[in-house]
Amino acid sequence: MSSKKVISGKEVAVHNNRESCWIIVHGKVYDVTDFLDDHPGGSKIILKYAGKDATQEYEPIHPPDAITTHLAPEKCLGSVEPDTALKIEVKVSDLEKQRLERVARRPPLSEVLNLHDFEAIAKLVMPEKAWAYYSSAADDEITNRENHTAYHRVWFRPRIMIDVTKVDWSTKILGHHTSMPIYITATALGKLGHPDGELNFTRAAANHNIIQMIPTLASCSFDELVDAAQPGQVQFLQLYVNTNRDVTKRIVQHAERRGIKGLFITVDAPQLGRREKDMRQKFEADDPSEVKNAGESDSVDRSQGAARAISSFIDPGLQWSDIPWFKKITKMPLILKGVQRWEDALKAYDLGLTGVVLSNHGGRQLDFAPSGLEVLVEVVEQLGKKRGLKFPNEKFQLFVDGGVRRATDVIKAVALGATAVGIGRPFLYAHSAYGQEGVEHGLQILQDEFQMNLRLIGANTIKDISRDMVDASGLGSHVVSVPGDRLYDSNYESMQHAQLRELKAKL
Structure with a gap:
């Protein structure tokens, strides 16, 4: 297809599985079917956005030209027709609402002293x-x-x-x-x-x-x-x-x-070091129902975190x-x-x-x-x-x-x-x-x-x-006692052990 072709969001939405996977990034439609298993971050995250606009997930962890660098030019199928693309509905969770409340309560910069x-x-x-x-x-x-x-x-x-x-x-x-x-x-x-x-x-x-x-x-x-x-x-x-x-x-x-x-x-x-705080957080990062719907098995390696997704080269x-x-x-x-x-x-x-x-x-x-x-x-x-x-x-x-x-x-x-x-x-x-x-x-x-x-x-x-x-x-001397840095120590977040999963009542 010509890269100048305009494709409706309805047509893109049909290609929402491992056999035919299209995504939209910055208004362009890409066929990423053959790239699924080569994606450094795994196929799971791509399949989550199959047939939809993936820009929101893509943008924070990729330079704007990353997709054109890793995909052949012919994999850009064209531009999506404006306002027709399916977007994953972003639900503002209670935790996110609480975070936004904390953002609103930030102290003025005049109170930031160091x-x-x-x-x-x-x-x-x-x-x-x-x-x-x-x-x-x-x-x-x-x-x-x-x-x-x-x-x-x-x-x-x-x-x-x-x-x-x-x-x-x-x-x-x-x-x-x-x-x-x-x-x-x-x-x-x-x-x-x-x-x-x-x-x-x-x-x-x-x-x-x-x-x-x-x-x-x-x-x-x-x-x-x-x-x-x-x-x-x-x-x-x-x-x-x-x-x-x-x-x-x-x-x-x-x-x-x-x-x-x-x-x-x-x-x-x-080789990247094992950054366990990042790795552990990723175990909770995706909705299991989305993973299941995308056809991914429970054996998918979810442990690599953000860094692995962009550094395998x-x-x-x-x-x-x-x-x-x-x-x-x-x-x-x-x-x-x-x-x-x-x-x-x-x-x-x-x-x-x-x-x-x-x-x-x-x-x-x-x-x-x-x-x-x-x-x-x-x-x-x-x-x-x-x-x-x-x-x-x-x-x-x-x-x-x-x-x-x-x-x-x-x-x-x-x-x-x-x-x-x-x-x-x-x-x-x-x-x-x-x-x-x-x-x-x-x-x-x-x-x-x-x-x-x-x-x-x-x-x-x-x-x-x-x-x-x-x-x-x-x-x-690595065992010598040093003055404790109270500000640094109060900011440092201790590492966590693996923990039991939360029990949920059947009724």
Whole structure:
């Protein structure tokens, strides 16, 4: 059929089963019959929308071009006749009504005093599906908590009697000016938390002169986020390497043409970690009657959660020998994101890369991976010994992410040799609870904290923050008692065991 054909919703509705499955996304009709068993999220969710408009389910967890990327052009059968498509009736449950009431009772932003506050509000007002995806981490979530706790084992050694009338916390990342030594790191599925998705980060970053790292798995399309940037606004791209190298090459070279200033290649996700909060929530995510009507058996794997539905393309075969290929296809600075030991940082340096992000994927991959802060100390020490490098270093830059909630955390990382720190979840929570205004308020909180803390440690600029201003001697001791962070601990949601199903009375 011609892609220009107009198809009535009545005709689409007939194709509502495994033998002939059509769906509507953004007004277009697609034949997904042959794609059912290849869909990373399983056939169940597609069959739930067979013969109907699936846009509402599709949009929060897929970039707009995902369906055209994975389906052959001829599978687009045409456009649906306006106002004729069958839509799944959205019933507002009592739980959803209660959630909307909580949204209406959010405190004004003036009462949000720190990044912890955003998490506390977001937990109460976000849809359960979004909270499960954003907050979950791998296995027992030890590394997730350790990312934050590690900062508690580093203490300041403040200088006094320094003229701090004027302080300046701006710096440069990969040679590009930024108002503070942070960037909004890549986090997937922004529309799960807010309809505007990652556009909230793009716009807020512009207003605060902060760099945004665009995620491969954004809910918004790449071009949409680049188009939304202000003239001269700096953006990086986080890249999951596709098993199809032609696709990867196309993404990378398109990003370079669009003016992206740095390519951050994720290297810690050859397989997704088990995020049990997300997985457990999915056991309750779908109406069993819908599954039954769709012809799915009870043996369907429902445990993968939102992440699996969009990430099955990631290449587990990525290796060091691929680095020369990346250098051939782009002139962008290349940074490896997800380095977790000094030996690999050294190898990245020797291969001529621009830097590394010392990261464990927010604790979402390998549990008991070390915190980025702890790896930072060993990288600085060993690259100093092996190659005579001093950090921060303009030619080989070290970044850290995971667990950051305060400007003091960032200052500690800078003192230990980092160029800048990536912040992810706090901005997700800010945008989920308050949209773009929330992200901007979070950035302003950090600006205020930087001003205060630079004065209190006796540093006029970021360059004045030095290694002797912190005591990190306890950083490697994982059993040492640390001061409890009451705000962080009150936000952390304990993991749950499997539980007995609710008993229902027969009468």
